Amino acid sequence: YAMLLSLIFLIVLVAAVVGFVFRHEIKTNFESNLNLALRDYNVTADRHSEAVDTIQRTLHCCGVQNYSDWERTEYFTQRGIPRSCCKSQDDCSEEDLKDVRRAKSKVFVDGCFFLVTSTMESKMSVVAGISFGIACFQLVGIVLACCLSQYITNNQYEMV
Numbered sequence: 001y002a003m004l005l006s007l008i009f010l011i012v013l014v015a016a017v018v019g020f021v022f023r024h025e026i027k028t029n030f031e032s033n034l035n036l037a038l039r040d041y042n043v044t045a046d047r048h049s050e051a052v053d054t055i056q057r058t059l060h061c062c063g064v065q066n067y068s069d070w071e072r073t074e075y076f077t078q079r080g081i082p083r084s085c086c087k088s089q090d091d092c093s094e095e096d097l098k099d100v101r102r103a104k105s106k107v108f109v110d111g112c113f114f115l116v117t118s119t120m121e122s123k124m125s126v127v128a129g130i131s132f133g134i135a136c137f138q139l140v141g142i143v144l145a146c147c148l149s150q151y152i153t154n155n156q157y158e159m160v
Contacts, residue, residue, distance in 0.1 A: 002145035009138045016131065031113050034064050041075045041082065053084035059119070060087075061112040069111065071100055081107055 019026070037048040056062055062085035063069030070081045080097030083089065085107040096102045 002142045002149065005138050005142045005145065009135065009142070012131070012135065012138075027117055030116070031064065034113055034116075035069075038064060038069060038073055041073060053082065055112050055116065056082070056084040056108070059112060059115045060108045061085075061110045061115045062108040063111050064113045065111040067103065067107050067109050067111075068100060 034052075037052050041049050041052055062081065067081060067085060070076045070085075075082070076098075080094065080099075081103050083092060083097070085103075086092035086097075087106060087108060092106050096106045
């Protein structure tokens with residue numbers, strides 16, 4: 001049991017170190033994937049398009065760096081900026097979404113990349129604290145399992 005807990009502890013420790021060391025690569029990958037999702041955005045509501053809509057609605061953002069990122073997409077030439085960028089669904093017409101200058105007052109202007117990364121970084125202290133607490137419980141479990149094993153081994157050869 002102590003060996004199993006030690007193995008799990010080491011795996012979690014290695015994952016945390018790798019995540020910390022490669023955090024810049026993770027950000028770069030996220031940004032490129034978000035750009036790809038915008039480029040391939042479509043009306044058929046595939047998984048990537050739904051993810052983009054959810055991010056934009058939840059974080060009140062639009063595009064990767066800002067709302068004008070949509071100008072470079074095929075979707076924009078057909079339909080304009082997606083409705084998930086609208087500040088108010090009632091006040092967002094299709095004509096407004098096809099004109100970037102008019103859309104500026106109707107849609108969220110901030111990009112999603114900065115908002116997602118800043119939200120993740122602000123929550124990292126909570127994640128680190130919870131992980132540290134779990135690691136402490138694992139270490140206590142390892143020590144207690146070793147003590148129990150030692151106790152069992154010592155009492156095995158005792159005269160009855």
